[in-house]
Amino acid sequence: MSRALARVPDSLTGQIVTPGDRRYAQLRSTYTTTASPAGVLLPKNTAQVVAAIRYAREQRLPIAVRSGGHGLSGASSNNGGLVIDLSMLNRVQVLHERSGLFRVEAGARWANVAKALAPYGLVISSGDHGNVGVGGLATGGGVGWLVRSSGLTIDRVRAVEVVLADGTLVRADAEHEPELFWLVRGAGAGAGIVVAFEIEATEQRSVGVAQLVIEAHPDGRTVRDWAGYLAQAPRELSAAAVLFSEGRSALMSITAVVAAESLRRARPLVEPLLAIGKVLEHRTDLLPYPTLVPTAHLHPNVGQQRGTTTNGLFTELGDAAARAVTRAVTGPGRAVIQLRSLGGAVNDVAPEATAYPHRHQNTLVIASTFPPQSGAALDAAWRSAAGRADGSYVNFESRPDPAAFARIYPGETGARVRRLWRRYDPDGVFRPALLTGQPTRSGQSTRSGQPHRRRR
Template sequence: MMTPMTTEVDRGNMKSAVVEIDGFRGELINAGHADYDIARAVWNGAIDRRPRLIARCIGAADAVKAVRFARDHNLEIAIRGGGHNVAGTAVCDDGIVIDLSAMRGVRVDPANRRAWVQGGALWGDVDHETQPYGLATTGGIVSHTGVAGLTLGGGVGWLMRKHGLTVDNLLAVEVVTADGELLRASEREHPDLFWALRGGGGNFGVVTSFEFRLHSVGPIVLAGPILWDATDAGEVLRFYRDFVRDARVELGTVVRFGAAPPLPVIPANLHWRPVIMVGTCYAGPVEDGEQVLRPLRAFRTPLLDLVGPTPYVGFQSALDSTVAHGWNYYWKSTHLPELRDDLIDVIVEHAFSSSSPRSYAAMFHLKGAVGRVSEGATAFGNRQASHAITLDAVWRPGEDFGDRDTAWTRRFFAALGRFREGVYVNFLGGDEDPARVREAYGDAVYDRLVDVKTTYDPDNAFHHNQNIRPGGLLRLPTAGRRH
C-alpha cells in the first residue's frame, strides 16, 4: 500500500512537507530540501520549473513505485535521464520528476559485443566502459548527453553512417509502463512497444535499462575538424556536397557554422573568428581514412586542420565545453535534402548573422546505414533525408543575446521553409507547433505510434515530451491511474 503525502503542499509557494513513498529506496527531494535547486536544474539554463517532488531512483523497483505513486496521487510526470533535452522535458512544474540520474551503471560483454546501460547514464559513461575493448555504438557528439533521451528519439552521431542510429543497435529495454508494470521489450517480447521505443521518445514509459549491440571502433580513430573562414562558406559547401555524395559510410561529418570556440587546440588568434568547420570521424582503419579525407583537407587553404589519429573517447568529449550545462539554449531544426545551390545560398546568408558568439548552426550528414533501414522498421522517421540541421541560439546567464538570437533562429528556419523534409524529434524545442511531432515521423509511422500509445498509455500519463496523443483522448491529459 502506498504511503500518501503526509501533509498538503502549498502549490503557490512550494513550501513542501515531508513526502514518503512506501518501499522507495532512493532519495526524495522537495522544495524544502537543501539540494532542491540543484536537483531541478537541467542542461538548458533557460528552463526554470519547480516540481512538487523529485524521486531520485536507484533501481528499476524505485521507478515502478514512483510511477504508481504519481498515478495514485494524480501528479504530473516528467522523466529525467540525462536532463539534456533542449525543450526541458525532464522537469515539470508542480508534479513529480522520476529522476534516473543516479542510475549510471554500464556492463560490457566484449565477447558477444553487448552492453547493458542504466537509464540515467551519459554517453561518456558508455564510452568509458566500452573503449578499453575497442568497442562502441552510435552515441551522439557530446559526452554529457543522456543515453535515454538520445536513444529513444533515434540517436544521431558520428558512427551512424557505418553502424546505424542508436535505435538500430538497440536489442532490448526494461521499461516501466503507465500502469506501473516493469516489462522487457524486444523483437520477441512486446514487439509493438519495442518498435515504438525506437524513435518514439519518452511517450511510452520510463526506460530503466538498455541493451545495445557494440561494434569495433577505436580506441584510436582518425578524427578532427577542418576550419575555413566564413567568407569561403559557399565554396566549401559546394565542394562538401560533391565530396560526401559518394563518401564511404565509415566517414561521419558534421558541419558547424559560427565563431571558432576558444578550445585549447584552436590557436588564440582564431578564437571567435566566424568560420565554417567540418568535423570528421572515420570509423575504419586510420590509413584508409587519411586517403578518403585527403581531398577535403586539400580544398582551398584551411585556416586550421586538426584531423589526425586521436582517442575516440577524447574526440567524443571534444565539444563538451561549447555546450555547457546551465547556459541558455533555443533551437529550431529541420531535415534537408542534398545541398542544391539555392539551399546553400540560404544557409550562407543566415548562418553567420547571430548576435551571440556562442550561437551556431550544425548540419549532420545522414544517409549510409541510416537510409538502408526501411522506413517504418523502427519509429524513427524520415530516413531518406540527406542532412539534419539544427539552428542553436546560445547565451550565458546574464547576457542579453536571448531575444536577438531567438529571432535569428526563427528567421533562419523560415528561410529554409521550402527545403524542409521532416525533423529529428530530439532537436525539437519546447514551443513547437504540435504538428511538427507528426512531421518528425511521417503519417504512417505517426499513426502507428498513436495505436501503441493507446494500448500502453491511454490516459496520456507520459505527456511531458514531444507528445503523441492516444486515440480517443478528447480531454486534457490526467495522471490518474487505470484500474
C-alpha cells in the same frame, strides 16, 4: 517536505530531493531550462521507478523523466511536479564480448559508456557529447560520431526494459512486444520509462579525427560542397560542422571522424574537405574513441545554455538550400547552424522498421539562436531553409507542437505512433507536447485516478 509531496511511501523515503535540500539546486533544472519541481526522485532500482509513477498518479502530480537533462525542449524537468531522475540507474555491463552486446541503464551518460566499453575494444555511436544521458538519446534516434558506419544509436538497440504508465515492467524486443519495441526506437517519450537497453556495439579502439576551420563562402558553396562530399563519401567517414558568423562572413568548424585504426586510411578520406574553402586551421590525429565523448564533459545541468533550436533533414543541399542555410548565419537572425552527416548505414534500414522513418536524407541541419536573440529571430533566419527540408528529428526541437510532430513523424509513421502512445499510455501520463500543442516544463501531463490496465 513540501505540501505537494505529502504521504510519500516508505519505499521512496530518502530518495526524494525537495527545495530545502542542498542538492536541489543541481537537480532542479535541465541544460537549457531552469525549473522548480516540487521534488526530484532519484530511484536506485526499477521497483522505485514503478513506485514513483504510482505515487505521482495518486497525488495528481505532473511527471518529468530525466536520463541526462540535455533535452532542448526542457522536458526533463517541470514546475510543481515530480521529476524522476534516473542518474542512479547507470550500470553498464558487457553481456557477450564476441557479439558486442551490452546492457546499459537509462541514467548512464555516454562518456561512462565509452569508458566502460573501451577495455573490450567496443564502441557505440551515441551523440557528440559525453554528458548526454543514455535514455533520451537512445529512444529518439542518436546521430553520433560514427553514424555513417554504424547507423543511429536506435539501430543498434536489441531489447529494452520499459515501465509503462500502469506500473507494468515489460521487456520488448523483435519477438516479444514488437510494437512497443518499434515505438521506443524513435518515439519513446510517449511510451513509458525505458529503464535499460541491450545494445550491440561495434569493434573499434581508435578513430581518425580531423579538426578544420574553413572560411565559408557567402553564396553557400562551402555548405553545398561539404554536404555533397559527405553524401557520397565512404561510410567510414562521418562529420559534424558548426557554421557561425564572423563579422559579415561565416566560419565553418568541422570535426571529421573516420572509423579506421590508422592515419594512412583516415587522411585520404578527410583530404577532399580541404578543398571546400580557405582552410584556416587543420590537424588530423589518431585517437582512442572515448576522447570524443570524454568523462571531462560530465557536469551538472543547471539551465546554463538557454536558447531556441529547430532542425531539418535534407536529402541534398543544392545551391538554393545551401545558400539559405548560410544566410541563416550571416543574415539579421544570426543563427548558429550545425550540420550532421547522415546516410551510409542509417539509410540501410527500412523506413518502416523503427519510429524514426527518415532513411533517405543525407544531412541534418540544426539551427539555434541564443539570448538576446528570440525564437522570432530563429524563425526569420530559418524560414527559407525550412521550406526546403524533408523531415525533422525529435532530439533537436525545443518547441514541440503538432506541427513539429508532423515533420518528425510523417504520414503512416505518425498515425502508428499516435495509436501506440494511446495503447501503452491510455491516460496520457507521458503524453508529449508534440501531441497537445501545449508544452509544459515537463512536456508531459498526468491525469487523476489510479493506474489502468494496459490496452492491447
